[in-house]
Each structure stands twice: as structure tokens, then as C-alpha cells.
Amino acid sequence: MNNEDSENLVTVYTTGNNAIIALIKSMLDEAEIEYYAKGDNLQNVYSIDAFPVEFQVMPENKEFALELLKDVEVSSEIDSSAEGDSDDAGETAENPDEDNA
Numbered sequence: 001m002n003n004e005d006s007e008n009l010v011t012v013y014t015t016g017n018n019a020i021i022a023l024i025k026s027m028l029d030e031a032e033i034e035y036y037a038k039g040d041n042l043q044n045v046y047s048i049d050a051f052p053v054e055f056q057v058m059p060e061n062k063e064f065a066l067e068l069l070k071d072v073e074v075s076s077e078i079d080s081s082a083e084g085d086s087d088d089a090g091e092t093a094e095n096p097d098e099d100n101a
Contacts, residue, residue: 009056012065016052024055031068033061
């Protein structure tokens, strides 16, 4: 991705959970979707889940990425309710019906 492309990026998922970050990277890599993990450098410096990472893709990949990542959110909600843990409450997948203008 060049600088001109980065101006057009859209956020498809935001989380501060290191395990979910690794999972999303793996999924996007496997699907061969180019992405930018905004804030990922802070996660590498501080080994706590305090800084959210925004996964951003080109607009033409938005729908495919959202479809691919929709189950990550559902799975993490199931895991959280099973454990009684609400730490994953900050995870969000962007709504494909919203206008990100």
C-alpha cells in the first residue's frame, strides 16, 4: 500500500485483545487482503491490552473483510459469556450498513 492508498482506508475491526489481533492478522493474511493495523506498534511496545488496534482495508475489500471477520466477534462474545469476563467488550466490527463517509 502506498501513501495515497492509505488515505482511503476504512476500519473493519477494532480490538485491544492481543489474541484477537493475532487471529485477525492471520485471517486477513490467509484471505490475501492487504490491511493496515493502526496502533499495532503500541501493542508491541506495551504488552497489555490497553491500546486498541484498528484493522483498516481498502474500500473495495471492506465487504469481504467484514464477512470474513463477523464470526470473530460472535466467537469472542460466546467466550466472554462463558467465562463471565467482560474484557472483550471493546471489540467491534464495523457495520457494513453504516456510511463511513
